[in-house]
Amino acid sequence: MADLTRYRQLWKGARELKCFDLFSRSQRLARIFARYGFSSFAYDIQSQASQDIVSQSGFYEALNAGLMLADHGLCCAASPCSLFIPISQSVHQRYDWCVNGNLRNFKVRLSNTIASNTCVLLSLILRFQPMTYLVIEQPKGSFMWKMDYFRAFFREFSAFACVLTYLGFWGLDLLKPTHLQTNLPKAKSLARKATRAAKNKFAERMRKKHERMRRAGKEPPIYYKTHVDNGTDGVQKKRFSGTKNLSRTAEYPQRFVTALFTCWAATYAATQQ
Numbered sequence: 001m002a003d004l005t006r007y008r009q010l011w012k013g014a015r016e017l018k019c020f021d022l023f024s025r026s027q028r029l030a031r032i033f034a035r036y037g038f039s040s041f042a043y044d045i046q047s048q049a050s051q052d053i054v055s056q057s058g059f060y061e062a063l064n065a066g067l068m069l070a071d072h073g074l075c076c077a078a079s080p081c082s083l084f085i086p087i088s089q090s091v092h093q094r095y096d097w098c099v100n101g102n103l104r105n106f107k108v109r110l111s112n113t114i115a116s117n118t119c120v121l122l123s124l125i126l127r128f129q130p131m132t133y134l135v136i137e138q139p140k141g142s143f144m145w146k147m148d149y150f151r152a153f154f155r156e157f158s159a160f161a162c163v164l165t166y167l168g169f170w171g172l173d174l175l176k177p178t179h180l181q182t183n184l185p186k187a188k189s190l191a192r193k194a195t196r197a198a199k200n201k202f203a204e205r206m207r208k209k210h211e212r213m214r215r216a217g218k219e220p221p222i223y224y225k226t227h228v229d230n231g232t233d234g235v236q237k238k239r240f241s242g243t244k245n246l247s248r249t250a251e252y253p254q255r256f257v258t259a260l261f262t263c264w265a266a267t268y269a270a271t272q273q
């Protein structure tokens with residue numbers, strides 16, 4: 001920590017970034033900021049191999065972007081969730097009494113390192129630039145919030161609220177209940193409830209979409225399969241397992257990105273008066 005504090009003291013970059021889109025395969029959030037004339041930076045290992053939060057140089061590249069955030073800038077972190085969610089329980093084997101999961105599995109260890117480095121990065125951003133708005137996103141049920149370092153993070157930065165929304169109501173092809181942990185004041189407007197009417201509307205949209213696909217000779221994608229097995233307690237349980245199409249649902253739908261930008265823009269405008 002002493003090294004990083006010294007690094008911050010010596011850091012001489014300009015603080016003009018309005019959006020740091022961390023883990024941004026689609027780059028949609030960074031793009032909408034840029035479209036409205038606000039400088040933005042997207043970071044993702046799939047865009048550039050050097051942008052690896054697990055490597056030392058990749059971590060510093062992310063830290064530099066964080067330090068470049070202007071007061072009231074937004075950092076949105078969509079940390080990889082695939083090995084924290086219930087659908088991959090059989091692989092990660094995380095439980096409330098063993099949140100680190102199956103450490104004999106390399107991918108589980110890697111997911112833990114990505115999550116802990118993300119948490120350290122976000123803590124540093126808030127300590128060094130306390131006027132930053134953060135949105136940290138994970139699917140509902142993710143174990144990530146239960147990791148010791150995230151628990152400590154939310155104890156230290158207590159101004160965070162948890163907003164439940166459903167990406168399916170913003171145009172995604174899966175309902176995907178999602179938690180946003182955020183200190184962005186107007187983010188409550190992103191909350192959505194899974195009312196019967198909203199679920200029916202979503203089902204109708206998907207029915208029409210699948211009908212159009214079939215007419216065009218395409219099979220609608222399957223995102224997960226269900227099966228029943230006997231749990232360790234001998235009680236039959238319905239299990240889900242993701243298919244390879246599931247990873248396509250990681251990208252934020254455009255309507256969600258537009259709403260998040262609008263939230264930030266309204267907050268930012270109020271701070272400029």
Ligand SMILES: C[S@@+](CC[C@H](N)C(=O)[O-])C[C@H]1O[C@@H](n2cnc3c(N)ncnc32)[C@H](O)[C@@H]1O
Nearest residue numbers: 023024025026045046052053078080250251252
């Ligand atoms: C859940 S997706 C987020 C996608 C985002 N919601 C969007 O709209 O583009 C997580 C992203 O983390 C990236 N990622 C995974 N491991 C990483 C690493 N070690 N360093 C940086 N990015 C990584 C993946 O490439 C993936 O795009």
